[in-house]
Amino acid sequence: MEDLEDRINESQKMGMQIIKESDDDRLMTLSVGPQHPGSGHFRFVVKLDGDYIVHCDPDPGYVHRGEEKMTEYRNFIQNIPHLERPVIHDSTNITYSYSLAVEELTGIEVPRRGQFIRAIASELNRQVYTLYWLAIYGIFLGHSTMFMWPTGDRELFIDLLEALTGARVTHAFNIPGGVRNDVPNGFKDRCLRQISYYEKRLKEYEDIFYNNPLVRQRTEGVGILTKEDAIRLGVTGSVLRASGVPYDIRKAEPYDVYNEIDFKVQYMKTADSFARAYVPFLDMRESCHILRQLLDKMPEAGEVRAKLQANPRGPPGEAYRRVESGRGSLGYYIISDGTPKPYRVKISVGSFRNMLALPHLLVGAKMGDMPVIYWALNYWPVEADR
Amino acid sequence: MATVPEEFRFGNFLASIIWIILIVIVVLTLVILPLTFVILFYVPLPPVNGEVLTPYLFLTSVVDPTRTLPIVKYLIHQTPFKVVVFPGFVFAAIIAAATIFVERKFLAKMQLRVGPLYAGVWGVSEGILQLAADGLKVISKEILIPSGADKPIFWAAPIAFVATAAAVVALIPVAPGWVVSNTNVGLIAVFAILGFFPLIALLFSWASNSKYPFIGGLRALHQMIAFEIPFILSALSVVILAGSLNLTQIATSQHPFWFILFLPISAFVFFISSLAELERVPFDLPEAESEIVAGWLTETSGMIYGLIQLGSYLKVYALSALFVILFLGGWSGPLIFPPQLGPADAIPLEKVLTLQGLYNPVTVNAIFWFLVKTIGIIMLMLLPRGISPRIRIDILLHTGWYKLIVLAFVNMFVALALIYAGVLGPGGSLSLH
Amino acid sequence: MSSEADQNNNRNNNCMIISNEFNKNTIDTATTFSPPNSRQHLAVVSNSSSSSRPPSPPPARTVGPPGSSTALRTKEPEPPVFEKGIAGEISANFGQMVQIIFIKPLRIKVAVEPSNIIKVATFLRDNLGFDHAESVAGTDYPKEDQIEVIYHLGSYSREDLAGQVLSIATRTNRDDARLPTLINIYKSVEYHERETFEMLGVYFEGHPRNERFLLPEDWADIPPLRKEFRIKGR
Helix, strand or coil: CHHHHHHHHHHHHHHHHHCCCCCCCCEEEEEECCCCCCCCCCEEEEEEECCEEEEEEEECCCCCCCHHHHHCCCCCCCHHHHHCCCCHHHHHHHHHHHHHHHHHHHCCCCCHHHHHHHHHHHHHHHHHHHHHHHHHHHHHCCCCHHHHHHHHHHHHHHHHHHHHHCCCCCCCCEECCEECCCCCCCHHHHHHHHHHHHHHHHHHHHHHHHCCHHHHHHHCCCCCCCHHHHHHHCCCCHHHHHCCCCCCHHHHCCCCCHHHCCCCCCCCCCCCHHHHHHHHHHHHHHHHHHHHHHHHHCCCCCCCECCCCCCCCCCCEEEEEEEEECCEEEEEEEEECCCCCEEEEEEECHHHHHCCHHHHHHCCCEHHHHHHHHHHCCCCHHHHHC | CCCCCCCCCHHHHHHHHHHHHHHHHHHHHHHHHHHHHHHHHHCCCCEECCEECCHHHHHHHHCCHHHHHHHHHHHHCCHHHHHHCCCCHHHHHHHHHHHHHHHHHHHHHHCCCCCCCCCCECCCECCCCHHHHHHHHHHHCCCCCCCCCCHHHHHHHHHHHHHHHHHHHHCCCCECCECCCCCCCHHHHHHHHHCCHHHHHHHHHHHCCCHHHHHHHHHHHHHHHHHHHHHHHHHHHHHHHHCCCCHHHHHHCCCCCCHHHCCHHHHHHHHHHHHHHCCCCCCCHHHCCCCCCCHHHCCCCCHHHHHHHHHHHHHHHHHHHHHHHHHCCCCCCCCCCCCCCCCCCCCHHHHHHCCCCCCCHHHHHHHHHHHHHHHHHHHHHHCHHHHCCCCCHHHHHHHHHHHHHHHHHHHHHHHHHHHHCCCCCCCCCCCCC | CCCHHHHHHHHHCCCCCCCCCCCHHHCCCCCCCCCCCCCCCCCCCCCCHHHCCCCCCCCCCCCCCCCCHHHHHHHCCCCCHHHHHHHHHHHHHHHHHEEEEEEECCEEEEEECCCCHHHHHHHHHHHHCCCEEEEEEEEEECCCCEEEEEEEEECCCCCCCCCCEEEEEEEEECCCCEEECCCCCCHHHHHHHHHHHHHHCCEEECCCCCCCCCCCCCCCCCCCCCCCCCCCCC
């Protein structure tokens, strides 16, 4: 027991060193830490001078589970359930990218209907994630109605996904070679009805939140990330598109059937927190158009999954595939050595890349802007830690 | 729970009922009867209708129940009753509790939810006992005091909070003649007492010995002080028109027209300032959850939290009632209650039931209209919680110190102009006194 | 295992040999290597519209035993012209200092030695338009006693490079893993290099904070992504 006590004391000492108080009396060191309603499973240490933040130091790692190491112990199919855990509510996209990379390595061909179903599930999941993000953004600004409405509407999409995959959040639906099962009967009509209802709701979100003068006052002009900075810091996803760079993986490098779908990349030029909050909303609208086209063009019948060997394996090689997820480009770099288990899997997530913008934007901002800037960066702590 | 419940045995059930009856009888004979005799022998009893009220006179009410009514009427007009029950603490606490419940249901309907649903009688009064359940929970929780906290202030601040809120309630007249303390400087007293709240918030946050409460306390201080001035200035316009600081007189002087007709901007400024004083959304920065955990309430737990919530909602009632008195004419409204509830020559039991001798239509009417208006203003105060996010401290201070003061002055000049022109005020063409 | 002399030889020689069992088939710089069955997902977004084609429903076929990829290479109709151009520019500028590992549609891999990587990266950023680094991955090859660190570069500002990912790989040996940092060229590698430091033990010279990032404060074990690290309990 003394050994345990010593270890605890040692780690507490080391933990304290991270938030060492400044020698200068004027600054106050705050640990916006994991035990904070406004931070998620993440900590960043800020030093305050009055109401202004003068220094910020992100400290992730609270949910680090060693995903990349774990993939080396399981074969390609067994990796799917644990690889979707970093983002449980956007699980289709994080396994989509993995499936694409594995298919490139092993040479599996995905049947056309399977590609469409994969894309449909990906778009539905994008809606689910963005609604969740919007709900949390609302509550971070103190707007409790904007927390309840998206959470409620999200339930309808989760019901759709539950009908499709069998699970509410962690679907394990994408596998290398296609999807696990076909759509149920009546799914297309249900989906179309849901999208029509949802588009009316989007109008109400605009009225109560995006056109709310207080929200505008709090978010406009706050945390400006210029286009040059955005490119230099390598941010991705809605953060990048809010800074004036119209970059979307679905357009830049269309995967599966996205080169048959006609949609526009939504971006804004103002580069402040309001733009970063508004671009995902525009993305949601565009996603409804994409869903309609996908449901329209899906072939009526066909296989949804390629026939696989018992332990699919490919020749030695490497693959790097990317997918546009709710937070940005989600890339998988897989090195295979010819065995059924991957040799190395590197997950390049949007949250980890966007984290670099956090100290850049928070320094010089007021304490009251902290949730506005932090959550507008579309940061999901569990995904950044993997 | 994971335990298997005991099998129901009727014998045990009967035994437990008999135990309860036994305990009640024991308590009655050993405690309540001696207490009654002590009170009857030593406490001086009030004279009723010229006779001293002795227990024998009281027992004649068995024959003629109408004799209890003058006693009740006498007791109601005593000060302890006014302080404790009506229009004092219990009345305000009931309205506060109803406010909490209505707020939760109201917000829930706005947010496509149902609110409290299970505590209560299903189908009839869903969720109405939620408040009682929450109160029991809050009482039973452990109170954690952070290490290094300043214990005397930590314990005293919530009690001071509730006491100050109750003191504000004590100054509010509900009906003509029904006010706990009828001073000639009632309005100034209200503001003086309200000025105590920032101090309590700051002391409590300092005593918590923690960084987030510290920031929250500073924000509370800045916010409340910034909005006190527009608060007072907007009330000052009312004083100019009414000519008195006595709250009852202000309410009665709004005879032909309510002051909100002449002072709409002042009413608006008063409303916004009272939202800021009450720390309600959009001004709930001192408890901004996503930035500073729970602000100066971070270290409250258990009954301390319960007391502070009670004080908060007492303040809601007090400031809404103040708004009604200052701008909406207090208790004025058409007389909709009949002069008598029952015929004068009825049997005594019916006379008791229809409260003859106790029932005063003017008072009941005043209370009714006062409650209607106050509840309306409270609902208006609850509304921003569903539609607004939180404001930021620099926008708040900018609004409080620049914009609202200017607006309050504008309306004050309008009021002064009206008096100078002889339209309102004593001897004016529109007033009746 | 390469001996000391061999390693020195490898380093002094400007042409670094990357041969291992993984990339045996790809040492050729001139030929293009396209993986089989890549037709349906890689429509090249480039100004030359000739290389884009609509996807045709491919026949579903299973994969053969490993090592037979050379047999499937013959089915590819068009080499990616655009990527070949980029690779050609790089080799024209640096000659023997870089080695093109493969050129696939939208993916180019280049191998550089640690001493030259800053020059190459600066050239890629200023002249070719790759303005940010998407991610940095470190891989442990205990059989060759080396650690490979690969930087994936992308471009946001140039339309024609929208989907391109250019990977630069460097190698260092496992015992004393040191690499120069690219943070002064690409600021976006800051956290990725820090993570590679703590996960693999590669020290980046010039990086302001070579510290623990994701691992807990009291981590007292070897860097976890090394192959000799075993997950406890298995």
